[in-house]
Amino acid sequence: MNSPDASIAVSGPAAVAVRNVTKTFPNGDTPTYALRDVTFGARCGELTMIVGPSGCGKTTLLSVICGTLAIDSGSIEVFGKTLGSMSNAEVTGFRSRNVGFIFQQFNLIPTLTVVENVSIPLILQGWNYRKAEEKAASILEDVGLGSRLRSFPKQFSGGQQQRVAISRALVHDPKLIICDEPTASLDAKTGHHALELLKKSACAPDRCVIVVTHDSRIFSFADWIAEMEDGRVVKSCPAAEYHHA
Amino acid sequence: MLRIALLMLFRDRAKYMMLIVGLTFCSLLMTQQASVFCGLMLWTSATVRNIGAKVWVFDAKVEQVNEVIPLREIEVTRVRGVPGVQWAVPLYVGIEQARLSDGSFQNVQLVGLDTATFVGRPMEITRGRIEDLRLPDAVIIDQVGIAKFRKKGITIDIGTTFEINDKTARVVALCHANRSFLGQPYVYTTYDRALQFAKPQRKMMSCVLAEPKPGVTASELAERISRLPGLRAYERDDLFWDTIWWYIKNTGIPISFGTVVLMGVIVGIAIAGQTFYLFILDNLRYLAALKAMGARMPILAAMVFLQSFSVGFIGFGLGVGLTSIFGYKVLKIEQPPFFMPWQVPVFVAGIIILICCFSAAIGLRQIAKLEPAVVFK
Secondary structure (H helix, E strand, C coil): CCCHHHHCCCCCCCCCCEEEEEEEEEECCCCEEEEEEECCCCECCEEEEECCCCCCCCCHHHHHHHHCCCCEEEEEEECCEEEHHHHHHHHHHHHHHHHEEECCCCCCCHHHHHHHHHHHHHHHHHCHHHHHHHHHHHHHHCCCCCHHCCCHHHHHHHHHHHHHHHHHHHHCCCCEEECCCCCCCCCHCCCCHHHHHHHHCCCCCCCCEEEEEECCCHHCCCEEEEEEEECCEEEEEHHHHHHHH | CCHHHHHHHHHHHHHHHHHHHHHHHHHHHHHHHHHHHHHHHHHHHHHHHCCCCCCCEEEEECCCCCCCEEEECCCHHHHHCCCCCEEEEEEEEEEEEEEECCCCCCEEEEEEEECCCCCCCCCEEEEEEHHHHHHCCEEEHHHHHHHHHHHHCCCCCCEEEEEEEEEEEEEEEEEECCCCCCCCCCCEEEEHHHHCCCCCCCCECCCEEEEEEECCCHHHHHHHHHCCCCCEEEEEHHHHHHHHHHHHHCCCCCHHHHHHHHHHHHHHHHHHHHHHHHHHHHHHHHHHHHHHHHHCCCHHHHHHHHHHHHHHHHHHHHHHHHHHHHHHHHHHCCCCCCCCHHHHHHHHHHHHHHHHHHHHHHHHHHHHCCHHHHHHH
């Protein structure tokens, strides 16, 4: 088993480097520690899973990595950029260009068609609607939904919605894909298929995929696993070693 | 993202329709009631608009055109003696009782015009000739009188006779006049005959109408005449506005209409504000997702304001449109009063903008408080 610090010393190019990060939430007079001096790393070309029981700080770690939550101390580098040295607007811009999100509840806007939903990250980057929809349509075709571009999310099953969410996360070719409990709303078989699709379409040499989950059935898709407990990374190792440890 | 904002709004049909209905109703209520109020205020000054003289001279205590304190005939001569007066003629205006051939009664607004000049004559003679007013017992009656008499089963036409204070009046022409505040028909006759129709009093003349000489403005002349003891002169526009302000200050009409307009504002804020707030609440997690994906606050604010102002604009348009249809219909039958000056839609647009800003602001407050990290919860 590797020590948490050792996790940064990875063989491939480092995509995410979290160093000595502490994050607290106010709770009366005594702050609640969500992250305690966490050090964590993730590499390009790999699917890294952050696992652990509920309340251990997985989602908080994911939030600080993508810059949606400010940290109290420590530093976070994403593809060589230190988030703490950027203004809020710069972090937001960085996120829109470099981060793709897959949420637990998919968060597809119900009043937009799937092609409109998938085109949003491109529109946020200033693409015109027609070109954004063309790109969104092509990526939806890649995930097998090309014949239902003008359908609304509620007309899809959970698994299909997850495919739309994966398309939305990938449409603007982000370097970092963030997945929060991607199988939590799916049955075992559909969850398995979603991870297969994610692994196949998202994992690339210049891209880093971080998945937060407590679903042990999908651990086999990981290249690297970091286990958290009580706000700390207690174990961080290649997936193959994790199962034997 | 603005197109996305509009799609999100238009496709949430239930809330979209509720917002449109609420703002349309609010806009309709405010525009319609304000227009009826303006129409009613116009009615109060109907005599000023029907007679149309540039300078009106009354007893010094008179504050508005419908309040008549009779003057002595000699006042005409005094007015004529003021420098700058081109001409001055007497006018009689009074409410008299007309008895119809079937014995029923109808109050009429009797107007006695200067016999020689017919100054103050009706602006539109629809049948007959104004000159026939010089014939014995001759009167001219307006469209309101024709309609009111028709309701009582009597068709008024040239040659029809009725009585005013037991004296025979014969219709020699029909005219169109602005409707009076109390809805009494205007009956025009000569000044001398009007004095015969009216109940005798020591002083009979209602006012003097005057015209300034070239080079003298109406307000200058009014000021000069007002220096005469016991007289007060008004320039036409001043009399028009003083009459309206008198009704605004001395009657409960503005309070009554103002309350309804205020209700429109409250209904608008309540329905539009609450529905829009619910719309934002329903979409909060998606807006948080957009925030997480990189939508900055100015973009989200623009989306929310566009959504709010879209429904505001459509609701305002429908409300003013419906009011215009209402106005078009009622202007044909001349009741209830209706007049929509440009200030009314501008005022209502201002209120709708305030409602939209309020609705957007309470929605934006929620979005501003929103941490993008909540999408992971």
